[in-house]
Every structure is written in structure tokens, then in C-alpha cells.
Amino acid sequence: MLRKIIIAMTAGAIMLTAGACNTVKGVGRDIQSVGEAGDRAIS
Structure with missing residues (x-):
């Protein structure tokens, strides 16, 4: 029983x-994706 509980x-x-x-x-x-969107906005 204890073995079944542990499993x-x-x-x-x-x-x-x-x-x-x-x-x-x-x-x-x-x-x-947020970082990539920020990079695109800056470029």
C-alpha cells in the first residue's frame, strides 16, 4: 500500500x-516576441 502511494x-x-x-x-x-517587436519598432 505504501509503495502505491509513493508511486x-x-x-x-x-x-x-x-x-x-x-x-x-x-x-x-x-x-x-516582445523583444523582437521592440527591435522592429526601433528600426
Whole structure:
């Protein structure tokens, strides 16, 4: 029983970590697009 709980918690942590990576990656893209728009506006 304890083993199943540990496996479930580990799987949940992996899923949350994967979701966070996607979120951070999306924020990075947004910041990059804002920077590119600023470069175009200045040029």
C-alpha cells in the first residue's frame, strides 16, 4: 500500500514538473516576441 502511494506521488510530481516546464517555455517565447517587436519598432 505504501509503495502505491509513493508511486502515485512520484507520478504526480513528474506531471506537475512537466506542466511547469511548458509554462516557463511559453513565458520565454512571449518575452522573446516582445523583444523582437521592440527591435522592429526601433528600426
